[in-house]
Amino acid sequence: MFDGPATDGPATLEPDPAERCARLRLARSARIGPVTFHEALQHFGSARAACARLAVVAEAEVTREQEALERAGGRFLLIGDAGYPAALAALPDAPPVLSVIGDLALLGRPLLAVVGAREASMAGCRLAGEIAAGLGAAGFVIASGLARGIDAAAHQAALATGTMAVLAGGIDQVYPPQNAALQAEVASRGLLLSESPWGVAPVARAFPRRNRIVSGLSAGVVVIEAAARSGSLITAQRAAEQGREVFVVPGSPLDPRYAGSNSLIRDGAILTRDANDILGVLGRPRPDPQPLAKPSQKPVEPTAARVLAALGSVPTAVDELGRRCQVSAAAMAEVLLALELEGRLERHRGNRVSLM
Amino acid sequence: MFDGPATDGPATLEPDPAERCARLRLARSARIGPVTFHEALQHFGSARAACARLAVVAEAEVTREQEALERAGGRFLLIGDAGYPAALAALPDAPPVLSVIGDLALLGRPLLAVVGAREASMAGCRLAGEIAAGLGAAGFVIASGLARGIDAAAHQAALATGTMAVLAGGIDQVYPPQNAALQAEVASRGLLLSESPWGVAPVARAFPRRNRIVSGLSAGVVVIEAAARSGSLITAQRAAEQGREVFVVPGSPLDPRYAGSNSLIRDGAILTRDANDILGVLGRPRPDPQPLAKPSQKPVEPTAARVLAALGSVPTAVDELGRRCQVSAAAMAEVLLALELEGRLERHRGNRVSLM
Numbered sequence: 001m002f003d004g005p006a007t008d009g010p011a012t013l014e015p016d017p018a019e020r021c022a023r024l025r026l027a028r029s030a031r032i033g034p035v036t037f038h039e040a041l042q043h044f045g046s047a048r049a050a051c052a053r054l055a056v057v058a059e060a061e062v063t064r065e066q067e068a069l070e071r072a073g074g075r076f077l078l079i080g081d082a083g084y085p086a087a088l089a090a091l092p093d094a095p096p097v098l099s100v101i102g103d104l105a106l107l108g109r110p111l112l113a114v115v116g117a118r119e120a121s122m123a124g125c126r127l128a129g130e131i132a133a134g135l136g137a138a139g140f141v142i143a144s145g146l147a148r149g150i151d152a153a154a155h156q157a158a159l160a161t162g163t164m165a166v167l168a169g170g171i172d173q174v175y176p177p178q179n180a181a182l183q184a185e186v187a188s189r190g191l192l193l194s195e196s197p198w199g200v201a202p203v204a205r206a207f208p209r210r211n212r213i214v215s216g217l218s219a220g221v222v223v224i225e226a227a228a229r230s231g232s233l234i235t236a237q238r239a240a241e242q243g244r245e246v247f248v249v250p251g252s253p254l255d256p257r258y259a260g261s262n263s264l265i266r267d268g269a270i271l272t273r274d275a276n277d278i279l280g281v282l283g284r285p286r287p288d289p290q291p292l293a294k295p296s297q298k299p300v301e302p303t304a305a306r307v308l309a310a311l312g313s314v315p316t317a318v319d320e321l322g323r324r325c326q327v328s329a330a331a332m333a334e335v336l337l338a339l340e341l342e343g344r345l346e347r348h349r350g351n352r353v354s355l356m
Numbered sequence: 357m358f359d360g361p362a363t364d365g366p367a368t369l370e371p372d373p374a375e376r377c378a379r380l381r382l383a384r385s386a387r388i389g390p391v392t393f394h395e396a397l398q399h400f401g402s403a404r405a406a407c408a409r410l411a412v413v414a415e416a417e418v419t420r421e422q423e424a425l426e427r428a429g430g431r432f433l434l435i436g437d438a439g440y441p442a443a444l445a446a447l448p449d450a451p452p453v454l455s456v457i458g459d460l461a462l463l464g465r466p467l468l469a470v471v472g473a474r475e476a477s478m479a480g481c482r483l484a485g486e487i488a489a490g491l492g493a494a495g496f497v498i499a500s501g502l503a504r505g506i507d508a509a510a511h512q513a514a515l516a517t518g519t520m521a522v523l524a525g526g527i528d529q530v531y532p533p534q535n536a537a538l539q540a541e542v543a544s545r546g547l548l549l550s551e552s553p554w555g556v557a558p559v560a561r562a563f564p565r566r567n568r569i570v571s572g573l574s575a576g577v578v579v580i581e582a583a584a585r586s587g588s589l590i591t592a593q594r595a596a597e598q599g600r601e602v603f604v605v606p607g608s609p610l611d612p613r614y615a616g617s618n619s620l621i622r623d624g625a626i627l628t629r630d631a632n633d634i635l636g637v638l639g640r641p642r643p644d645p646q647p648l649a650k651p652s653q654k655p656v657e658p659t660a661a662r663v664l665a666a667l668g669s670v671p672t673a674v675d676e677l678g679r680r681c682q683v684s685a686a687a688m689a690e691v692l693l694a695l696e697l698e699g700r701l702e703r704h705r706g707n708r709v710s711l712m
Contacts, residue, residue, distance in 0.1 A: 123608060123610050126610070127608075127609065127610065249608075249609060250606035250607065250608070250609070250614075250618055250621065250627070251606065251607065251608050252479060252483075252605075252606070252607050252608065253483065253605060253606070253628075253629035253630060254479050254482070254483065258606075262606055262627060262629055265606065265621065265627050266626075266627045266633075270622075271606070271618060271621050271622045271627075272609075273609035273618055274609060277622075
């Protein structure tokens, strides 16, 4: 199915082993970031076709990485895999490949992120713990970045109900050293997740990239103690751009740890005192978490149905639709033409489409 | 002019000495609160006519009060007097009579109220002082209630630029005792103001009534450390009902002194970190404060012009208009008929009128 050129057919959501391997090689190649990955896939129609034309890493390299990951009890999740989180897949810069270790079922449950200062006050850590525990008890999985301070307090409080740590470095990298024990606990009771390749140390520029995944996974982001020009402040702003709800705990204007927090509230974020303030906005998740769809080697439904499901009455760019549905440009053109002939599709300026 | 019955003529804005005396007697009579006062004035056409029909206090009693007030360097301000603050006069329960001691010119300048907890933290008092000083430097007079804590800190910081204390008891009552020196300073450098008669102790029920004057005088109310179910919280809610802007300093959800404050922000009040957050919303007053109009015994302009000035394109209830302009129902009927015949007035359902 993935052998032919771009015009051959649709790239389904669950790639076959050869295509998976090609996607890994593409994703792990130098100068191919998430956006370029998605563009290459659309342009060439498949990762196999892309690998045939581009300078990508050798198959042996990704095989070595996969073996190391599997020895550590982990696995890869590729965009398009059934277990890949839908909210994350909807981002234009969705990670093509995630390394995961731990309880994959957590990815199928509703998620909220709790983020904040590394140099947090004791009061801030207490609030982070209380809010994470309250949200956890209500059924939310707590996602964070495993940093010192607020992140660690949130993970710790949510270990019993479900927590997920998104690492900036490779999934084997223990960072920060103070949280080594917590990282091991999250791996065994929760889930570790990383976009970075195995063995890669967490460099500075990886942290903001990591933060887009923390918020991208989540229905909303809870911010505790974000100073002016802090990483947490930027995470909150990006989360709002991703369409996520931003919940912010206020603090005294005399406390610089709350300068960013208070400005977020002034700019429209939701003032948050406790977990109930969040549950009042988002509601409580269903008591029975949705079972995770079993990975399958076959498409669950035809491409046209996927495209239809992703379409609505609001005009959507065709290229965004293709990225979302992981369908090549050529396959998309075919699907859209069929829908148009059935009188179910309306075309708009700027290569956008909507349902009739 | 005020001798005849209700149908005789317009009650002008600046009452003559006999009508002033009658208004004082009416206002100081048992069971005649502000709303009843305004209703009686409208019903009888003048306070003199009302005093002829109702059981009111003797003239000697208000003369004694006036003499005591004048011996203390004070005077009465009656609604309708040129010096009576316009923002306060617009309230349906505007005080008919104010006792004032100090710099009357402050009433002609833009005002902001700063209110908050008596049992305030040192941080709260520091914020109150910084904000009051900043607003004072920008040209605002600071109004408050001379209570311990936030009120006192705000008055103290604004002594140099202009401050006004609204007392719950009579203007001669020193309360609370801790603030005796501050009260004397506000009387000599700022302005003391009270609705209560001379000699009346500040009883509990007088405090919320007093608070409606603090906010009623002001363009906005700044709230610092309002606990749940606190007086400051109620003041802020009433201020919002009066159409005043409500500015609230946030605090930690772990600090019960900020429980009311944070809920006000959640309900739409403006999160406020410093004076600039307020000046950004309200702007800075003109550098030259408007000179206060000199009190005069004659009407400054005809009643019709006053009514016209109070009217706009939005339909207004005739009785509210009469209260606002201090014009009797009969005189108002005459003015409105004249305007209607000139084609300048439009009538609406529910006895409301607007300009054409």
